[in-house]
Amino acid sequence: MATYEEVTDSYNPDDWKKDIISGRIICVAIDGSDDGNKAFYWALDHLVKPSTGIINKLALLTCTPLNSSESVKQECQTLLKNYMALVRVANLDVPLRAILLRGDVRTQLCDIADELKADVFVIGTRGLGALKRAVLGSVSDYVSKHCECAVIIAK
Numbered sequence: 001m002a003t004y005e006e007v008t009d010s011y012n013p014d015d016w017k018k019d020i021i022s023g024r025i026i027c028v029a030i031d032g033s034d035d036g037n038k039a040f041y042w043a044l045d046h047l048v049k050p051s052t053g054i055i056n057k058l059a060l061l062t063c064t065p066l067n068s069s070e071s072v073k074q075e076c077q078t079l080l081k082n083y084m085a086l087v088r089v090a091n092l093d094v095p096l097r098a099i100l101l102r103g104d105v106r107t108q109l110c111d112i113a114d115e116l117k118a119d120v121f122v123i124g125t126r127g128l129g130a131l132k133r134a135v136l137g138s139v140s141d142y143v144s145k146h147c148e149c150a151v152i153i154a155k
Contacts, residue, residue: 023056035124
């Protein structure tokens with residue numbers, strides 16, 4: 001089960017009910033890095049922009065360790081609010097959530113995607129080579145193997 005707080009001002013649970021006629025639920029992991037930005041803009045351009053008349057739902061996700069300071073938590077909240085503003089500037093009228101997860105980023109991302117019943121998860125990559133990825137591990141690699149939904153690794 002994911003540990004998180006809702007950063008969204010106007011979250012309406014009814015907008016997030018999953019039914020046969022609703023649009024896809026799209027999760028995007030953001031961290032303020034260039035790779036996180038690529039994932040965000042890829043999701044907007046390819047999944048969120050309404051071209052079919054179906055309104056997709058967008059969940060912006062970031063994570064801090066459980067023992068992180070209040071200032072780190074506030075930085076992450078600001079990051080989420082900035083990305084929400086970018087969605088609004090793009091004139092995308094979609095149900096939007098911004099979620100600050102707490103704990104191990106890999107497991108928290110997978111847990112929240114499952115809880116939201118996500119259809120697609122978009123995440124960036126650090127571009128590690130095979131050896132570094134094997135030694136250090138990779139959040140995107142973990143998410144791609146453990147998430148129940150389709151995972152797109154934006155490069």
